[in-house]
Amino acid sequence: MTETAVLAEAGTPKRRPRRAAGAGRPAWSALVVVVAAVVVTPVLAVVLDGLGSLGSTAPPRDLPGMVLTTLLLMLGVAAGSLLVGGGLAWLVTAYRFPLRNVFVWLLVLPLAVPAYILGFVFLSVFDVSGPVQTALRGVFGAGVWVPEVRSLPGAILVMSLSLYPYVYLLARTALMEHTAGTYDAARTLGAGRSGAFRRVLLPLARPSLAAGMALVMMETLTDFATVQYFNVQTVSVGVYLVWKGTFNFHAATQLAVLVLLFAVAVLAGERVLRGRARYHRQGGRGQGLQPQRLDGGRGWGAAALCMAAVSTGFLIPVLQLLAWAVGGAVKNPGFLADPRFGQYIINTLLVAAVTAAACVILSVAVGHGVRLSGGRFASSAAQLTTFGYAVPGAVVGIGVLISFAALDSALEAAGVPGGTGLLVTGSVLGILYAYVIRFLAPAYQSVDASFAKIPSTLTFSALSLGAAPARILARVHVPLARSGIAVALMLVAIDAVKELPIVLLLRPFGFTTAAVWVYELARENFWEKASLPALVIVAAAILPVLVLVRQARRLETHGKAPA
Amino acid sequence: MTIRVGRLQRPAVQESAPAALVFEGVSKHYGATTGVEGVDLAIPAGELVTLIGPSGCGKSTTLRLAAGLERPDRGTICVAGDVVADKRRFVEPERRRVGLVFQDYALFPHMTVAQNIEFGLDRLGRGDRRARTGEVLDLVRLAHLAARYPHELSGGEQQRVALARALAPRPAVVLLDEPFSSLDESLRAQVRRDTVATLKEAGTTGVLVTHDQTEALSVGTRVVVMRGGVIEQADTPEKVFEQPATRFVASFMGDADFLPAHVHRALLTCEIGVVSTVPGWANNEADVDVVLRPHEVALQPDPNSPARVSAVEYHGPFVLHYVTLASGRTVRSWQPHTVRHPVGTPVAVTVAAGTKPTLLLGDHAITSPPPGTSLQPRLPLPIQ
Numbered sequence: 046m047t048e049t050a051v052l053a054e055a056g057t058p059k060r061r062p063r064r065a066a067g068a069g070r071p072a073w074s075a076l077v078v079v080v081a082a083v084v085v086t087p088v089l090a091v092v093l094d095g096l097g098s099l100g101s102t103a104p105p106r107d108l109p110g111m112v113l114t115t116l117l118l119m120l121g122v123a124a125g126s127l128l129v130g131g132g133l134a135w136l137v138t139a140y141r142f143p144l145r146n147v148f149v150w151l152l153v154l155p156l157a158v159p160a161y162i163l164g165f166v167f168l169s170v171f172d173v174s175g176p177v178q179t180a181l182r183g184v185f186g187a188g189v190w191v192p193e194v195r196s197l198p199g200a201i202l203v204m205s206l207s208l209y210p211y212v213y214l215l216a217r218t219a220l221m222e223h224t225a226g227t228y229d230a231a232r233t234l235g236a237g238r239s240g241a242f243r244r245v246l247l248p249l250a251r252p253s254l255a256a257g258m259a260l261v262m263m264e265t266l267t268d269f270a271t272v273q274y275f276n277v278q279t280v281s282v283g284v285y286l287v288w289k290g291t292f293n294f295h296a297a298t299q300l301a302v303l304v305l306l307f308a309v310a311v312l313a314g315e316r317v318l319r320g321r322a323r324y325h326r327q328g329g330r331g332q333g334l335q336p337q338r339l340d341g342g343r344g345w346g347a348a349a350l351c352m353a354a355v356s357t358g359f360l361i362p363v364l365q366l367l368a369w370a371v372g373g374a375v376k377n378p379g380f381l382a383d384p385r386f387g388q389y390i391i392n393t394l395l396v397a398a399v400t401a402a403a404c405v406i407l408s409v410a411v412g413h414g415v416r417l418s419g420g421r422f423a424s425s426a427a428q429l430t431t432f433g434y435a436v437p438g439a440v441v442g443i444g445v446l447i448s449f450a451a452l453d454s455a456l457e458a459a460g461v462p463g464g465t466g467l468l469v470t471g472s473v474l475g476i477l478y479a480y481v482i483r484f485l486a487p488a489y490q491s492v493d494a495s496f497a498k499i500p501s502t503l504t505f506s507a508l509s510l511g512a513a514p515a516r517i518l519a520r521v522h523v524p525l526a527r528s529g530i531a532v533a534l535m536l537v538a539i540d541a542v543k544e545l546p547i548v549l550l551l552r553p554f555g556f557t558t559a560a561v562w563v564y565e566l567a568r569e570n571f572w573e574k575a576s577l578p579a580l581v582i583v584a585a586a587i588l589p590v591l592v593l594v595r596q597a598r599r600l601e602t603h604g605k606a607p608a
Numbered sequence: 609m610t611i612r613v614g615r616l617q618r619p620a621v622q623e624s625a626p627a628a629l630v631f632e633g634v635s636k637h638y639g640a641t642t643g644v645e646g647v648d649l650a651i652p653a654g655e656l657v658t659l660i661g662p663s664g665c666g667k668s669t670t671l672r673l674a675a676g677l678e679r680p681d682r683g684t685i686c687v688a689g690d691v692v693a694d695k696r697r698f699v700e701p702e703r704r705r706v707g708l709v710f711q712d713y714a715l716f717p718h719m720t721v722a723q724n725i726e727f728g729l730d731r732l733g734r735g736d737r738r739a740r741t742g743e744v745l746d747l748v749r750l751a752h753l754a755a756r757y758p759h760e761l762s763g764g765e766q767q768r769v770a771l772a773r774a775l776a777p778r779p780a781v782v783l784l785d786e787p788f789s790s791l792d793e794s795l796r797a798q799v800r801r802d803t804v805a806t807l808k809e810a811g812t813t814g815v816l817v818t819h820d821q822t823e824a825l826s827v828g829t830r831v832v833v834m835r836g837g838v839i840e841q842a843d844t845p846e847k848v849f850e851q852p853a854t855r856f857v858a859s860f861m862g863d864a865d866f867l868p869a870h871v872h873r874a875l876l877t878c879e880i881g882v883v884s885t886v887p888g889w890a891n892n893e894a895d896v897d898v899v900l901r902p903h904e905v906a907l908q909p910d911p912n913s914p915a916r917v918s919a920v921e922y923h924g925p926f927v928l929h930y931v932t933l934a935s936g937r938t939v940r941s942w943q944p945h946t947v948r949h950p951v952g953t954p955v956a957v958t959v960a961a962g963t964k965p966t967l968l969l970g971d972h973a974i975t976s977p978p979p980g981t982s983l984q985p986r987l988p989l990p991i992q
Contacts, residue, residue, distance in 0.1 A: 070700075502714035506770075508701040509675055509708040510728030511777055520727070524718050 073414035074423045081429035084482050087444025095302035098295035115279040119262045125205025126261040130212030138220045141336045142344035148351040150594040153210050155358025157587040160207040160271040162579045165567035166362040167203050200275035206358045212257035219253035255318035262311045267437040270545045270564050280304050284439040301443045369576035393558040397541035400480040404488035404537045412496040413518050434486030442550035445479045475551045484540050488533040495529025542585045626689030628653045628781040628813035634683030642837040643669035656814040658828035666837035667817045671783050676701035688780035707774030707782040713766045715758040721769050722754040728777040744772040764799045781813040833857050855971040858899045865939045869898035880957040892977035899966040905941035910956035917953045
């Protein structure tokens with residue numbers, strides 16, 4: 046879930062320092078451009094190959110069905126997240142009720158349970174063989190009708206519950222931070238509480254709601270693991286199945302282009318919904334919306350609603366996983382000590398560490414390069430490096446495959462038999478490359494946020510004191526950006542631990558990470574065995590969520606403190 | 609406009625050492641906006657020059673060009689006799705001998721005062737580095753704060769550290785970008801005096817950008833007034849104030865009112881009567897504008913005068929009177945704080961004796977009669 050980082054940045058308006066030495070430094074500009082090219086090439090390759098091969102292969106027979114399913118899933122999850130996330134944000138902002146101050150940040154926790162984990166826990170409870178249906182059959186007999194759980198609505202439900210915090214966080218930031226003065230102005234101009242909400246707060250929150258829904262839809266589009274539990278065939282699943290089933294490049298790239306079209310549509314839709322509004326603080330300081338007290342039953346009702354969201358999204362799945370792990374260990378103490386488990390964890394950590402290091406090094410190089418070379422060209426190139434986060438995993442995966450294939454044939458043409466051999470065997474290098482493309486955005490954003498806080502006068506001073514760029518990097522930029530660098534390392538490592546679709550698509554035979562293991566065990570309904578790696582992933586994923594929680598709480602105290 | 613600062617006045621310096629900073633025909637544009645256009649400037653070693661103008665006048669661009677933070681579109685820039693930027697060459701800022709002091713001081717927050725100063729001395733050996741750091745710290749009288757971090761210092765102390773750090777590597781010229789504007793009014797004068805004294809003591813050439821007219825006049829040995837990317841005037845503070853080269857300089861560097869005036873055979877007259885005589889114009893007749901500064905305008909209550917006091921502003925030591933003349937034009941006059949003519953008082957307006965007002969033809973000052981204004985010389989009276 047790359048977007049955690051993107052989200053963390055959305056609330057803080059950035060002060061762009063003046064562009065640095067406009068004199069231009071070709072080497073540093075070139076470095077930025079090379080990084081951008083490395084990120085963009087695979088995606089460009091997909092588009093070129095997909096469009097160039099149109100008509101050469103027949104589209105999959107169920108293409109219209111896939112497109113429709115994708116559309117319904119994305120719209121369904123967006124609507125569900127808006128309902129849950131937007132509704133809860135309004136509830137905790139506009140009202141006071143029992144435990145509200147705790148729920149304000151507890152409601153963020155479901156972000157720590159990836160949809161592919163929430164999904165299988167959900168299935169274990171509600172599917173035909175699960176306790177709920179068994180109990181229903183016990184009461185009403187075997188013929189009782191229950192809705193099909195492994196279905197599109199089931200997938201929409203699970204993904205909405207797992208992804209709503211994106212909308213929740215952005216909506217809350219919008220309601221708390223951006224609108225206080227404007228709200229006060231509306232009230233002094235005679236608008237009532239609900240009038241001010243409808244005519245001022247909601248329009249001001251619209252860009253944030255649109256951004257939150259866009260994040261949710263991108264996550265939904267990228268997923269092709271969770272949806273397979275639910276037998277939901279999206280275009281991303283299509284890419285995966287076509288590639289794994291037929292190894293037909295052109296058929297896979299054509300579908301990948303379709304996935305990309307969906308992504309472009311989401312981003313365009315966000316632009317339209319956002320209108321000309323921007324994220325900057327509106328109207329300055331003020332009291333803003335004062336929460337109203339909900340008494341008695343209504344208060345507890347509100348608390349129950351929050352509890353339901355936190356429970357289904359976080360508490361119940363985590364408790365269920367713990368129960369499985371403990372239960373399994375009690376039944377058979379040896380089962381947790383699967384010898385493969387250690388290997389998979391090592392694989393996971395290695396990939397995460399290398400990805401994090403690579404992303405941070407590239408981000409620092411790009412940030413430093415932009416600062417030194419100045420100029421619009423380098424800045425635009427730097428923006429390009431973050432574009433991977435908006436590209437669904439299936440597209441990045443196929444793009445990396447095509448790029449490696451092209452590299453292989455180029456090498457063979459140059460007389461190296463077998464080329465790099467990367468494509469044939471599959472390669473961890475491919476996974477790393479794809480991860481860098483996908484996760485450079487959160488890394489660059491947090492590094493860049495730190496760079497933005499370094500006044501450009503500091504860089505100029507260092508230059509005028511005779512320091513060469515490399516020395517400025519080591520002595521000034523890196524020490525001052527270290528908080529952003531630390532955050533970037535953590536975010537990328539955790540994203541890499543959680544990431545599933547790209548590994549599934551690119552992993553070489555026999556290479557398994559914790560996420561893949563969870564997925565494989567869950568697909569075979571080995572819930573108990575899946576519980577331990579799943580808990581490891583949740584434990585890792587909770588770290589960035591705690592950062593968001595801290596941010597949410599700071600917002601809370603900040604909002605309350607008298608200006 | 610080509611103006612050489614100090615070249616004619618200080619030939620000795622010019623010959624012994626090359627000018628610390630030279631701009632020759634330097635232009636820099638940002639897209640359609642002009643940064644600077646055709647700037648010529650030569651700053652002799654050891655001088656402190658102030659650069660002043662309204663925002664967007666090109667003073668900051670001039671500084672950035674000198675520091676190497678911008679590459680000029682045209683022209684040549686030299687530092688201490690070495691070409692640092694022209695059509696072919698461009699010396700990166702870290703290889704120029706140019707020091708910078710910024711408004712926000714830009715001290716490295718993660719280094720102590722001593723480390724900040726040593727940052728620019730990494731080419732020296734350890735012993736020399738220590739010695740030089742001690743030297744510049746003594747220069748700004750901050751030796752006792754060497755181990756502090758910037759956030760533990762007051763604004764004035766930070767400013768002095770920034771100056772010491774810039775001076776440490778012995779730059780040919782130190783550029784100061786509005787170095788006092790983030791200090792409190794009360795502190796500013798003291799820090800300004802200290803800075804000037806330090807620069808003088810170090811013998812370093814300084815270029816100080818400011819938007820404060822008083823500061824520009826009081827600090828610099830030369831003042832360069834810029835507008836719209838062009839140098840309007842570069843001169844001693846006294847000349848800039850007393851003999852402004854253009855209408856803009858007259859109004860920007862101090863208060864000024866402009867009245868249409870007429871010179872006839874060396875006699876300068878305008879609406880308020882005779883202003884002064886103009887030596888050298890004995891045989892000329894021309895229409896000009898005269899620049900009147902409020903401190904040169906005298907008032908006397910006079911019931912027969914058509915001029916009326918139209919507004920009075922109390923400024924503490926002085927009271928500024930606005931006087932509307934018969935033509936509707938306004939002139940201002942400083943009066944001592946004990947004098948206050950009520951609004952509506954008819955006053956006679958005169959120009960203080962001894963005033964040598966600046967004359968403008970169009971937007972430029974003139975000192976000699978413009979061509980085509982000569983009269984027939986008066987015939988000497990025949991000797992009888």
